[in-house]
Amino acid sequence: MSSDLQFGVAAGSTTEPPRIIAPLPQLLFSARSRRFAALAEGHVLGDWLRFLGRLTQAQHEALSAQENLPLPDATALDRARNHGMPPLPAQHWPRAAAWRTALSHMLGFLNTADVPQAVQHSCDRLAVASVAQLETLADRVLRTEYFGEDVELLPFVAAALQIYWTALAAALGSAGKKDIPTLDVPGVCPCCGALPVASVVRSTAEASNLRYLHCSLCNTEWNLVRVKCAACDGTGKIAYQCVAGSNLQNAAAMRAETCDECKSYLKILYLEQAPDGDPVADDLATLGLDMLVDAAGYSRAGPNLLFVPGSG
Numbered sequence: 001m002s003s004d005l006q007f008g009v010a011a012g013s014t015t016e017p018p019r020i021i022a023p024l025p026q027l028l029f030s031a032r033s034r035r036f037a038a039l040a041e042g043h044v045l046g047d048w049l050r051f052l053g054r055l056t057q058a059q060h061e062a063l064s065a066q067e068n069l070p071l072p073d074a075t076a077l078d079r080a081r082n083h084g085m086p087p088l089p090a091q092h093w094p095r096a097a098a099w100r101t102a103l104s105h106m107l108g109f110l111n112t113a114d115v116p117q118a119v120q121h122s123c124d125r126l127a128v129a130s131v132a133q134l135e136t137l138a139d140r141v142l143r144t145e146y147f148g149e150d151v152e153l154l155p156f157v158a159a160a161l162q163i164y165w166t167a168l169a170a171a172l173g174s175a176g177k178k179d180i181p182t183l184d185v186p187g188v189c190p191c192c193g194a195l196p197v198a199s200v201v202r203s204t205a206e207a208s209n210l211r212y213l214h215c216s217l218c219n220t221e222w223n224l225v226r227v228k229c230a231a232c233d234g235t236g237k238i239a240y241q242c243v244a245g246s247n248l249q250n251a252a253a254m255r256a257e258t259c260d261e262c263k264s265y266l267k268i269l270y271l272e273q274a275p276d277g278d279p280v281a282d283d284l285a286t287l288g289l290d291m292l293v294d295a296a297g298y299s300r301a302g303p304n305l306l307f308v309p310g311s312g
């Protein structure tokens with residue numbers, strides 16, 4: 001299945017390409033899970049990618065079990081639009097207990113899977129953690145503070161927060177994309193304010209050859225013109241790197257877009273070359289590319305919340 005089917009492109013309303021592509025919750029995580037499983041075959045990090053496939057499938061199951069969530073009311077949406085602020089801000093939105101329900105569903109699904117002992121240990125600790133401990137871990141994820149004590153728990157907490165924010169973004173996106181403003185800062189998600197995990201060059205009729213940034217938290221995509229730095233807006237010193245001579249099946253489809261003005265980079269996935277590609281899964285299957293551009297002095301412009309940097 002093409003990744004383009006994972007997203008709710010507004011059907012046939014105008015010839016304008018969509019500015020925002022909301023996530024389709026029924027398809028997104030299950031397609032990502034299949035992509036992780038496919039990328040795991042013959043990969044040096046195959047066991048880890050296969051586990052992430054199971055984690056992502058658990059996200060799918062837990063998302064399917066989510067109840068209807070409260071969304072911002074008309075006043076809050078107006079305020080967000082008038083101030084050019086994201087309507088579901090990651091760090092300030094009063095998150096409901098539903099994200100913790102999603103976590104416990106997800107851990108339940110993982111529990112029945114054959115998972116490594118270290119993963120089982122993390123799941124057991126999260127299962128007995130207090131509400132206050134879980135909320136503190138969630139705050140660390142949403143500030144992208146991936147260091148310090150209990151850092152190995154953060155990808156699981158992040159996975160649960162992704163379920164919750166994806167459900168919110170999908171509901172808001174299907175209610176009307178006009179509620180999602182255009183921000184002054186093009187490099188952050190207009191729905192939740194989080195940073196992008198990667199960009200995607202789409203190949204559908206509606207969005208042919210257009211580049212979208214893909215949110216690391218809520219899985220919303222937003223349009224940004226090609227050959228432009230997501231971190232500093234610069235256009236003058238952009239270059240593209242890929243791992244030469246690699247036999248990874250996604251190596252040619254996933255490149256690093258580097259910017260010499262701010263010395264940052266973000267990966268870019270060309271779906272024409274990998275129709276089943278997924279920005280989160282293909283990102284983690286190309287950590288060698290990160291090592292290459294890190295060594296050349298560039299810093300990554302957005303996180304992959306399922307990965308603790310330095311642990312790969």
Ligand SMILES: [Zn+2]
Nearest residue numbers: 189192215218
């Ligand atoms: Zn977002």
Ligand SMILES: [Zn+2]
Nearest residue numbers: 229232259262
């Ligand atoms: Zn830049």
